[in-house]
Amino acid sequence: MIAIGLEGSANKLGIGIIEHNTETGVVKILANIRHTHVTPPGTGFLPRDTAVHHREYIIPVIKEALKTSNIKIKDVDVICYTKGPGMGAPLVSVAIVARTLALLWNKPIVGVNHCIGHIEMGREITGADNPVVLYVSGGNTQVIAYSEHRYRIFGETLDIAVGNCLDRFARILNLPNDPSPGYNIEQYAKKGKKFIELPYTVKGMDVSFSGILSNIETIANDQLSNNQCTPEDLCFSLQETVFAMLVEITERAMAHIGSKEVLIVGGVGCNLRLQEMMAQMVEQRDGKVFATDERFCIDNGIMIAHAGLLAYRTGFVTPLEKSTCTQRFRTDEVYVAWRD
Amino acid sequence: MNYQQFIIKAMNYDHGGSHDSDACNMQMLFNWDTEKLCIIFTWWRVNSIGFLILSCFIIILLATSFEFLRFALRKYDTKIQVSYSQLQEGRDANSEEVATQSNANRITYVQQLVRTLIHTSQVFLSFFLMLVFMTYNGFLMISVIIGAAIGYFVFSSSVIDFGESAILIKQGAEARIYTAPFLTRTAIIKERFSKTYRHPTLDKKLTARRVTQEARCLFKCRKSGVDTPVLYFVNTENSTICMEFIQGMIIKDLLISDNEYIQNKEKQDELAEKIGIALAKVHAVDVIHGDLTTSNLMLRESNQSLVIIDFGLSYVSSLPEDKAVDLYVLEKAFLSTHPNSEEMFANILEYYQKNYKASQGILSKLAEVRLRGRKRSMVG
Numbered sequence: 001m002i003a004i005g006l007e008g009s010a011n012k013l014g015i016g017i018i019e020h021n022t023e024t025g026v027v028k029i030l031a032n033i034r035h036t037h038v039t040p041p042g043t044g045f046l047p048r049d050t051a052v053h054h055r056e057y058i059i060p061v062i063k064e065a066l067k068t069s070n071i072k073i074k075d076v077d078v079i080c081y082t083k084g085p086g087m088g089a090p091l092v093s094v095a096i097v098a099r100t101l102a103l104l105w106n107k108p109i110v111g112v113n114h115c116i117g118h119i120e121m122g123r124e125i126t127g128a129d130n131p132v133v134l135y136v137s138g139g140n141t142q143v144i145a146y147s148e149h150r151y152r153i154f155g156e157t158l159d160i161a162v163g164n165c166l167d168r169f170a171r172i173l174n175l176p177n178d179p180s181p182g183y184n185i186e187q188y189a190k191k192g193k194k195f196i197e198l199p200y201t202v203k204g205m206d207v208s209f210s211g212i213l214s215n216i217e218t219i220a221n222d223q224l225s226n227n228q229c230t231p232e233d234l235c236f237s238l239q240e241t242v243f244a245m246l247v248e249i250t251e252r253a254m255a256h257i258g259s260k261e262v263l264i265v266g267g268v269g270c271n272l273r274l275q276e277m278m279a280q281m282v283e284q285r286d287g288k289v290f291a292t293d294e295r296f297c298i299d300n301g302i303m304i305a306h307a308g309l310l311a312y313r314t315g316f317v318t319p320l321e322k323s324t325c326t327q328r329f330r331t332d333e334v335y336v337a338w339r340d
Numbered sequence: 341m342n343y344q345q346f347i348i349k350a351m352n353y354d355h356g357g358s359h360d361s362d363a364c365n366m367q368m369l370f371n372w373d374t375e376k377l378c379i380i381f382t383w384w385r386v387n388s389i390g391f392l393i394l395s396c397f398i399i400i401l402l403a404t405s406f407e408f409l410r411f412a413l414r415k416y417d418t419k420i421q422v423s424y425s426q427l428q429e430g431r432d433a434n435s436e437e438v439a440t441q442s443n444a445n446r447i448t449y450v451q452q453l454v455r456t457l458i459h460t461s462q463v464f465l466s467f468f469l470m471l472v473f474m475t476y477n478g479f480l481m482i483s484v485i486i487g488a489a490i491g492y493f494v495f496s497s498s499v500i501d502f503g504e505s506a507i508l509i510k511q512g513a514e515a516r517i518y519t520a521p522f523l524t525r526t527a528i529i530k531e532r533f534s535k536t537y538r539h540p541t542l543d544k545k546l547t548a549r550r551v552t553q554e555a556r557c558l559f560k561c562r563k564s565g566v567d568t569p570v571l572y573f574v575n576t577e578n579s580t581i582c583m584e585f586i587q588g589m590i591i592k593d594l595l596i597s598d599n600e601y602i603q604n605k606e607k608q609d610e611l612a613e614k615i616g617i618a619l620a621k622v623h624a625v626d627v628i629h630g631d632l633t634t635s636n637l638m639l640r641e642s643n644q645s646l647v648i649i650d651f652g653l654s655y656v657s658s659l660p661e662d663k664a665v666d667l668y669v670l671e672k673a674f675l676s677t678h679p680n681s682e683e684m685f686a687n688i689l690e691y692y693q694k695n696y697k698a699s700q701g702i703l704s705k706l707a708e709v710r711l712r713g714r715k716r717s718m719v720g
Binding site: 147148152153154158195197200202203204205206237240241244247248251252254255256276277278280281284285 | 513537538541630632653669672673679
């Protein structure tokens with residue numbers, strides 16, 4: 001069975017085409033094209049401009065995906081799109097295309113939860129069976145574990161996502177947003193030497209980043225002008241602190257559930273330092289870390305296609321009237337019928 | 341000779357005649373004999389240097405085995421403890437005081453038999469060596485000492501500062517937990533270890549802060565009537581806290597595997613009352629636990645009193661916001677680990693409210709905090 005996935009909940013527009021062999025269970029990625037809306041350094045992306053970007057590029061990207069995958073429209077079984085969570089205008093822009101294609105080609109639609117997309121793609125690519133999932137991106141920071149047909153959230157951020165914290169700091173330092181602000185912070189952090197103390201906020205299994213963000217903003221304004229520290233040092237200290245917080249809540253979840261596997265998904269999961277720290281932690285517990293590369297960590301269409309097809313195969317379909325978008329869509333709201 | 345003379349001769353027979361080459365030089369005084377030396381048994385007679393050296397070697401071996409047996413018993417005990425904590429591993433939280441406490445006395449008959457065997461052999465060996473020592477023979481005495489020295493050197497092991505008596509029972513997310521005797525009681529020793537993934541400065545600061553916060557909050561709560569482990573000893577240098585060993589069951593296990601609590605609404609209500617009251621007392625002294633989960637609540641076996649443990653993330657705050665978040669953490673822990681426990685948690689809040697005058701503000705804050713769940717529809 002073949003599915004097309006359309007993803008546009010943030011500034012990354014992704015179209016993916018995936019094939020599930022229902023007999024052998026083999027999953028094949030036929031196309032995974034992405035186009036990112038990059039803004040100038042010192043700025044972030046706004047919903048309206050992002051939606052304009054998506055509308056401009058979605059048709060060319062879909063065409064490219066179809067060409068790469070070399071399939072015919074009649075081979076497509078289902079069209080999957082991101083129902084949420086995410087930014088309103090970009091989500092809706094993509095949803096309209098999904099509906100139109102479904103009506104045009106006479107195909108069923110499946111609305112997919114963005115977080116579930118990340119999790120299922122991560123599981124598929126890495127082969128992790130039942131890991132504790134750390135989902136960290138610009139829009140989400142959650143520690144998730146599967147239990148009784150739902151991906152339950154064990155710990156999350158109480159205010160902003162870790163990626164958001166890193167991106168906003170990158171803006172203060174005027175780092176380029178190309179390919180992504182987080183990537184540039186990572187490169188700077190590699191050159192950092194001095195460790196600056198920042199507030200460390202872990203509350204049980206939850207974390208909080210707004211405090212550390214405002215603190216480091218103040219420090220940046222004070223110390224950079226006095227040359228007491230370099231931007232590299234600040235990036236380094238910020239990464240070390242926030243990643244330590246993330247690893248700690250993941251470890252707590254692991255201890256609570258009794259799991260030995262960790263899967264890192266989401267844009268921030270590309271960060272090698274985070275992967276390294278997580279690996280050190282699980283080693284002390286005799287466990288394993290699973291992580292994917294930027295093709296799957298960063299928002300993409302193939303994860304939507306994959307999760308959508310999994311749901312479709314259990315008989316799940318989104319009727320046209322219900323093919324809306326929602327900015328608030330909890331991970332545990334989805335009934336995971338395809339796992340036991 | 342007549343009968344009488346025969347008897348006298350018989351009685352005088354084995355009294356150390358030096359003209360009898362089979363006789364033993366039974367001394368009650370220190371000696372350096374290398375001949376006519378009898379060691380405990382009638383057939384163990386040393387009459388040559390070679391045999392003396394062999395005998396000494398055997399004595400050394402025996403003394404070494406004595407130390408080995410002590411080591412073996414210790415190892416076996418640790419193995420039992422560890423295998424129990426591994427059994428509990430899956431059902432365990434990040435909390436430190438673990439169900440092994442409730443199982444501390446329950447070992448199988450086979451295991452007790454093995455332990456008895458080891459101990460009895462040890463007792464036998466010790467008296468045997470004492471008898472060897474009582475030959476008053478200098479060579480033999482030295483052999484015993486050498487054997488003991490070698491044995492101790494080799495077998496008295498890689499054990500922590502608390503002495504050979506500390507037994508590791510659990511490695512949590514944050515610290516290693518040991519049981520050890522403290523004066524006349526059994527104690528829990530919580531040793532925080534450094535996390536290699538953290539930057540060293542961050543790690544040291546965090547660990548030190550957590551040790552002091554935990555100790556202070558434990559003490560503060562105890563002073564105000566909350567049942568918590570009694571604080572015995574704090575060592576900030578190696579990040580250890582020594583506290584009371586609680587004998588009892590963890591609430592998480594009660595609610596998962598104890599049918600009495602799963603099915604009996606009354607029992608659940610009783611438990612909810614205890615939890616509500618305990619939380620009220622903690623918040624009343626402005627202590628925020630910081631990690632309220634069902635794995636950090638226990639029921640003391642002796643008087644069924646509710647014990648709150650693991651103050652590792654606790655701090656002091658008077659803000660209703662912080663207390664509300666504290667309750668929210670417990671609510672989430674309840675709902676994610678024990679599905680269908682909404683009613684019980686509502687009961688807990690009821691008892692909390694009844695027993696804490698200033699709780700109204702906190703509970704309305706809690707309602708606010710719940711809505712803050714991310715990506716959650718803020719409507720209704």
